[in-house]
Amino acid sequence: MTTDEADMWAGAGDAPWTGRVADPPVCIPEHARCGFTVMSTLRSQVPPGVMAYANYGKGVTFWESADDAGRFVNDFQHVVSADNYWFTDRGICRAHEGGMLKKNGESDLSDTECQLAANYGLTTKYVRSLVQPRYAIPVWNFVELGHPAAPESDGTITGPQIRGAVWSSIINGARGIIYFAHNFGGPCLSYNLLRDRCGDGVRDDLAALNEQIGRLAPVLNAPFVDGFARSEGPVDLAVKFSEDNFYILSGSTQNQQSDVTVELACGKATEAEVIDENRTVPITGNEFRDTFVDGNTVHLYRIRGTDGCALP
Template structure:
C-alpha cells in the first residue's frame, strides 16, 4: 500500500485483514517499531532500523525531467527544481538520493507518464535502470481523465490518436504498463517490476471514474500475467463522492475492500505458483486474451485475462500436451474444462474477466 500511516497496532491489523503485507513510502509520522512484531514490511523514505528498504523520489521523470542538470534540492512547489531553470534534472535527483543510501539497502522508485508515454526509450531507460533495485510506473487506466488522450496513452497504444473508452478503460493496459517497464530493463529480466493499481478515485476531477471491484481484479491479474513481481495499491481518493487518504480502512472503501481482500487472498494462495518459472513459448492463443504459463510441481498453470472489452470465446493450445484428452481445473470457479489435442476453450464475459487454470501432470510433458 502506497503512502499509508502506521500509528498504532490496530492500523496494521486492519491492513493485514485485507491481505496487505508491505507499506511503500510509509508516512514520516509512522511508528516503524510496530512493523516487525506484526510481521509486515515497509520501504520508507527515511532510514529506520525497521525498514526493509528506502524510496527515492516519486515521479521525477514528470516534475524534473530526463536530464542531469543540477538539482537545487527543492521539491515541486518549493521553487526552481533544476539549475539552470527550465533544464531537466531528474537523473540528478535520483542519483543524489541513491548515493546517500548505504550499500546493501534495497532501493525502490516509482515513475509516471514520462517513462510510460513522453520520453524516448533511451531517456526512460536511464530512470528505469540506473538508480534503484525495484521499479514501478503508475498509470491509472481506469480512473485518469487524461490518460486516453493522444498525448498520453493514445500516443503509445493508439498510434497518436485518442483512445476510445473500450480501448483505454481496459484491465489489459495495466499489463501493457508492466511490459513497457520490463522492455526497458537491461539486461532483460534483471530487475523486479512492481505494478500500481488504484483502489478509489485518485483524480481530483469529480467527473473522473472510480474503479470498480471487477476492474481492480482484472488490473491486478493483468499485471501479474505480464510479469509484475509485486502489486502496490494507491490508497487515496482526491475526488469523487468519498475522499479519503485511507480508503481500505475507512467507509469510503466498503465497496472495493472485499475485492482487494479476495484478490490478495488468491495471490497469497498461489504464491508458490507465481514465484515459479514462466514457461515462455508454450501457449498459443488469439489476440483477444493475455496469458502466461507457470510451472509448479507436476502441474502447469495457465493465467489468462481478457484483452478486449467485449465478450469472447477464446481458444488456447499447448502443443506440448499429449493428444489424449485431459482436463484443466478452473481455480476458484468450481468447474473444469476439457482439453483435447492440447486445446481448450473458454468464455471471457468482458474486459475484466480472468480465468486461472491448473493442468495436473502436464509438467512432465511440457517442462521436463
C-alpha cells in the same frame, strides 16, 4: 523509496537540482531538466545493503525517449514501478499519453480502448522492455483503489476492475503490486480508503484478490514456461510450472464478451481445472475453449501432470 515520479516533475536531464520536490524552481536554471541528478543524488543517500525503490509516471511510460526512460529505469534503484491509472484518469486516453503505447501517438483512445484492465499489463510490459539486461531489475505495478484524481470527471475504480488490472499486471510479468489507497476526488475523500468507509465498496473484493494471490504465491514465483500455451483470441496468457502442474494465467484484452481457444504445445491432459470457479473445461486435441464475459475477466487454469511434455 527514494522519491516518486521524478521523471515528471524534474524531467529527463542532468542539470543541477535545487533540492525542491515538484515545487518550482526544481532545476537550475528553472526550466532545465534535472531528473537524473535528482535520482543520482537520492540513490547515493541509500545505505549499503538497503533495497532502493523508485516509482515513475507518464514521463517514463509515455513522454520520454526509450533511451531516457531506460536510464531512469535502470540506473537508480534495485526495484522499479510505474503508475498509469487507466480506469480513473481521463487524461491518459489522449494521443500523447496512453495513445503513445497503443497507437504510436497517432490519435486519442476511445473509452473502450482506454479504460481496460489489459492496459495495466501493457504498462508493465513496456517498463519491463526497458530493463537491461533483461530481468535484471524486478518491475512492480501500481493499481488504484478508488478515485485518485481530484476532477469529478475522472472515474472511480470498481472491485472487478481492480482484480482485472492486478492480474493483467502479473500475467505480463509484474513481480509486485502496489495499491494507491487515497481518494483525492469523488464523493468520499480519504488518505487511506481501506481504513475508513470510503473503501467499503471494494474492500471485500480486494481481500479476496489478495488471499488468492497469497495462496498462489508458490505458482507465481515459479518459472515461466514460454511456448506451452498460445491463443489468437483477445487474451493475454502466461504459463507457470509448479509441483508437476502447468498453470495458465489468462486475462481478457477487450471490453466485450469473447470465446477464446487456447492451444497447448504438448501433453495428454483431458481437462483443465478453472481455479476458484468450481468447474473444469475439457481439453480435446490439445485445445480448450472458454468464455471471457468482459474486459475484467480473468481465468486461472491448472493442468495436472506433465505426461507427453518434455520439460527442460
